[in-house]
Amino acid sequence: MSRKVPIALGGALALAALPFAISDFWIFIAIEVLAFALYAVSFNVLLGYGGMLSFGHAAFFGIGAYAAALLVKKAGMAPGLAFALFPLAAMAAAALVAAIIGFFSVRRSGIYFGMLTFAFQMLLYTIALKATGLTGGDDGITGLKPPGAFARPAVYYYFALAITVPALYVLYRLVSSPFGTILRALRSNPRRVQTIGVNVRSHQLAAFVISGAFAGLAGALFAMSSGNVFPGWLNWTASATPIVMAVLGGVSTFLGPALGAAVYVVLEVMISGRTEYWPLAMGVIILALVLLMPAGLTGLARARRT
């Protein structure tokens, strides 16, 4: 505990001071890191705590992004009001979709659970691609812009920070709560959880909906920064991203996936700026990860200490 407080204070100061130290381009990247950190941590609530590997988590990230985009572009609201409401709208839309997908998916476990989430995501991808009137089809929805001063990268960065940090705190309380403790027991031995009097499917479904809602929030935050959303965000290849981020950072710690997201995003920017072989570099990184440090970056740091 004594070591945690100064680290948290130092981290908060660094995050607050960041826009003064870097260019607008890197502020954009920092916003992307915040969004993907929230995405990876919310994904890891399922994987690292609940032992549920979702192969379709991009569905929620994408639904959140589309919900925010539609609210801003097509709901006919005043820009300020739409902007104030988009985080909630994104979470609500993603939670609703997660409730439907989760209702069916938690009936199976392991690879079958993963395949069901995968299948639902492909359905949603196809809808995003073909419902041209609503989603713009292949062209996506572009020209999203926060109103007024929020359009400035540094201001939007603070806005994203003011959403991401409390969201992460809520998730932290969740995994530390009785609900989260039982979730960890579920990863360890689902059958035994049933025989201590817990409805396993309801518990898994609740975790799935919460995880999906925060993934949706992450997607919306990112969409408003990048200014657009495309159907590809819901494609199955996009679902690999939170998996790689979580494993890269370490699934057994709460903030490990956030660190993984930061490293992933920054590496992608640096490597794809120099070469077109970013997928090759990512492949090598994943290989190194699994072979040399299966517990991820945080696991590596922990092994050093002991």
Added chain:
Amino acid sequence: MMSAAVIPILQVTALAKRFGGLQALGGVELAVAPGEFRAIIGPNGAGKSTFFNTITGLLRPDSGRVIFEGRDVAGTAPHLLVRQGMGRTFQITSMFPDLSVRENLQVALLAHARRNWSIWPYARQMHTERAHELLHLVGLAGDAGLPAGTLAHGDQKRLELAIALAGEPRLLLLDEPTAGMAAQERIESISLVHRLATQLGVSCVFTEHDMAVVFAVATNITVLHQGRVLAEGSPAQVRANPLVQQVYLGESITSEGVCR
């Protein structure tokens, strides 16, 4: 056999379960009085596991009734049975290996207190006293901080017993509680279960292969054979039953156990 005046805590009538062509249970009858320590024995394939899984809600019976404290609970979901006061342990040791010994009990106590949906308070300090009491009861108080998966097999069984007791069951079903243990460890282990069940007023039904264990603690014995009740009675009655001796072909049942 029990007198007619006693209301059974568990009464099973005409319980049947078929898997494809196999009639695993063909009309099993059972009545367990409060305070009993009932053993269910029988050769491999007699239907003990199916019987157990049907009573505890993991399998739905094809027909028949399972009456627990006066209510028909056949086909009730396992987690609801547990909430109604019917606990169980598993043949293969079943606890939460990734969690600490203390957390194993906290999880069970949180579930028993219906705190499953509590998503804000920190769980770390919850039910620690009761967890410690239960660990003390089963002799694991010194291991509270260890990951449960690192405990020796016998200690994992004790932990599983403590997890089951955390739910304050009135009836506890134990599936092969001494499976995988060394001979002298088995008697020790079942005696602990017997002592705690008596102390806490918990009725028990257990399946067991080791006759020494059965005769050490059982108040009554039910013998299953080919999905039916072959014999039932006190240990002395069952031991003297010629049908039972036939089923355990070539094995004589003595108080020292099965001699081969």
